[in-house]
Amino acid sequence: MTESIDSGTRIKPGTDLYAEVSDLLLREADALDNYRYDEWLGMLTEDVTYVMPVRTSQFLTDGKGFHGDATFFSDDRESLTTRVRRLETEFAWAETPPSRTRHFISNVLVHEREDGELGVRSSFMITRTRQDHGYQMFTGERQDRLRRGEDGELRFAGRVILPDQTVITATNLSVLF
Amino acid sequence: MSENPTTLPTQLGGGEDLAALVNVDDGLISRRIFTDPAIFELEKERIFGRAWFFVGHETEIPEPGDLVARPVGMDPGILVRDDEGEIRVLLNSCRHRGMRVCRTDRENARFLRCPYHGWVYKTSGELVSAAAESHYGPDELRKEEFGLIQAAQVDQIQGLIFATWDPEAPPLxxxxxxxxYYLDLVFGRTDGGLEVVGTPQVWEVDTAWKFGTDNYTDNYHVFSTHHSLVDLGMLPNDPDFASHGHMIDAGNGHVLHFVQGPPDDEEFRAFGLPEELREQMRRNLPPDKLQIAEPSGISVGTVWPTFHYMHLQSSDVIDGKQEPFMNLRMEEPISPTRTRMWAWFMVDRTASPEFKRRSQECYVRTFGPAGLFDQDDMENWEDCTRANMGPAARRYTLHHRMGVDREPISDWPGPGRVWADSYGEMTQRAWYGQWLRQMQGE
Structure with missing residues (x-):
């Protein structure tokens, strides 16, 4: 996965394009942390794919621990929209009352491919607290494909979320990554 | 392995009789049994040292040397197909200092080498060498005695592999x-059976393990717990909708249910399988089993104590089409209030690639830790655990009384005690009855 997301021309920090990508990542994190889910959906392309594979502990010679096709998320725009509409009901108990999350995004590497899509690799740390429970934390890597729409805006066309944990130490995955 | 103690105390340290905590006939069960550390300690010996536990499916280890690290009850195990092709379940612990010898979740291995002092085992468990072996005298190492500890019994049904640490346990x-009978029905319906796809989802929840087992034989919660999906039109807006089924006490704490749809619903039948798989089912199942399978839309079952299959169907998006999926579940208790959850996705081996893809997609969107349904179940179990722990709360009972006066039916084609209403706590009471018998050392 890493190879394809890093293909093309490296876009370095300090360039306008890198700043535009960074700004999108920050605005996305802000929308998710402040329950502005429709704004978040607006940052996704119509054909967006959103996948979190299951990680296993394996020898490095066997890869990075992504065995076969098991996933935690395997979503598209329609199913992500369903997730958002669910959160808006009064009965999505896992998030009613809602968790407090904070998306920390760093280590952003940007590449521009020949077809114009941008490959963006970043690290995430997401903290979550809900009710009076202690912290739950998710860390990992996101591999995003960004595409510019006809309106000139960059949007997420694909996201692969690579969790660091093989055993997710959290009640559930009712937060968005 | 040391012998099992033959006499077990039936009273806790405070002198209370376990039977006073679980009143199966009245459906009143003490909150204490869920979170009390003393009871958890007894469970380790009397349940997790003695029962049969699911460890994996044969399709997860197709080749010699294939292995997966899996708990067997509460002990770390290795499920391996050895050099001779035999399936074995080993304790993942070197005989020297007890170090874990398998340190991945899965690999293909010829040998298991302990990192600590370099003891090396074959995948059959046999100890073949130790580092600097010449320093052992001729009778000191005793390789033939100190192979990896093997599960006392290993057996399978429909490719589902179970193991127990108890040599005295009855055969599987x-x-x-x-x-x-019911596992053969559900898993043996199509040519070649079902296969595991990928690797299990694993996550840890702050719940007492029995809130999980309780929930897997509970239809009553669906309308309320999963009401967000009623709100979105993905479940019927009818509080009775999951009640049109049959609950079965299959004995020894094993329980299950089949839920049937309305007679005019062609989709909510035959587990929602596509036509080509229904044809196989009609060919593979004898008439009595087919009589159960044909009208059933879903089935969920428990092999006592911690293995569950959930053969469900659901749409995964608003206004979507329902797809069926098979999900295996297991609880691995970590402490009285923390449990590791295991979830496998399975699909019929001979299904079309498109059905396999859609079935898995529908599973992962609706069940597992990110599933639209499952997310809310875990929320319940955590808050049940927290609210049942206190010194005042644990003086009181929980209410499992629905159906205590209900009579079983006699015109069901399969075995077991069967009730014709899938809202009811008959199967939970059967599970807790077995819990009590096991905890009393029977």
Missing amino acids: QEYLGDMA
Whole structure:
């Protein structure tokens, strides 16, 4: 996965394009942390794919621990929209009352491919607290494909979320990554 | 392995009789049994040292040397197909200092080498060498005695591999009793059976393990717990909708249910399988089993104590089409209030690639830790655990009384005690009855 997301021309920090990508990542994190889910959906392309594979502990010679096709998320725009509409009901108990999350995004590497899509690799740390429970934390890597729409805006066309944990130490995955 | 103690105390340190905590006939069960550390300690010996536990499916280890690290009850195990092709379950612990010898979740191995002092085992468990072996005198190492500890018994049904640490436990077929009939029905319906796709989802929840087992034989919660999906039109807006089914006590704590749809619903039948798989099912199942399978839309079952299959169907998006999926579940207790959850996705081996893809997609969107349904179940179990722990709360009972006066039916084609209403706590009471018998050392 890493190879394809890093293909093309490296876009370095300090360039306008890198700043535009960074700004999108920050605005996305802000929308998710402040329950502005429709704004978040607006940052996704119509054909967006959103996948979190299951990680296993394996020898490095066997890869990075992504065995076969098991996933935690395997979503598209329609199913992500369903997730958002669910959160808006009064009965999505896992998030009613809602968790407090904070998306920390760093280590952003940007590449521009020949077809114009941008490959963006970043690290995430997401903290979550809900009710009076202690912290739950998710860390990992996101591999995003960004595409510019006809309106000139960059949007997420694909996201692969690579969790660091093989055993997710959290009640559930009712937060968005 | 040391012998099992033959006499077990039936009273806790405070002198209370376990039977006073679990009143199966009245459906009143003490909150204490869920979170009390003393009871958890007894469970380790009397349940997790003695029962049969699911460890994996044969399709997860197709080749010699294939292995997966899996708990067997509460002990770390290795499920391996050895050099001779035999399936073995080993304790993942070197005989020297107890170090873990398998340190991945899965690999293909010829040998298991302990990192600590370099003891090396074959995948059959046999100890073949130790580092600097010449420093042992001729009778000191005793390789033939100190192979990896093997599960006392390993057996399978429909490719589902179970193991127990108890040499005195009844053989698997006898242990399963009437449940074997239903596992053959659900897993043996299509040519070649079902296969595991990928690797299990694993996550840890702050819940007492029995809130999980309780929930897997509970239809009553669906309308309320999963009401967000009623709100979105993905479940019927009818509080009775999951009640049109049959609950079965298959004996020895094994329980299950089949839920049937309305007679005019062609989709909510035959587990929602596509036509080509229904044809196989009609060919593979004898008439009595087919009579159960044909009108059933879903089935969920428990092999006592911690293995569950959930053969469900659901749409995964608003206004979507329902797809069926098979999900295996297991609880691995970590402490009285923390449990590791295991979830496998399975699909019929001979299904079309498109059905396999859609079935898995529908599973992962609706079940597992990110699933639209499952997310809310875990929320319940955590808050049940927290609210049942206090010194005042644990003086009181929980209410499992629905159906205590209900009579079983006699015109069901399969074995077991069967009730014609899938809202009811008959199966939970059967599970807790077995819990009590096991905890009393029976």
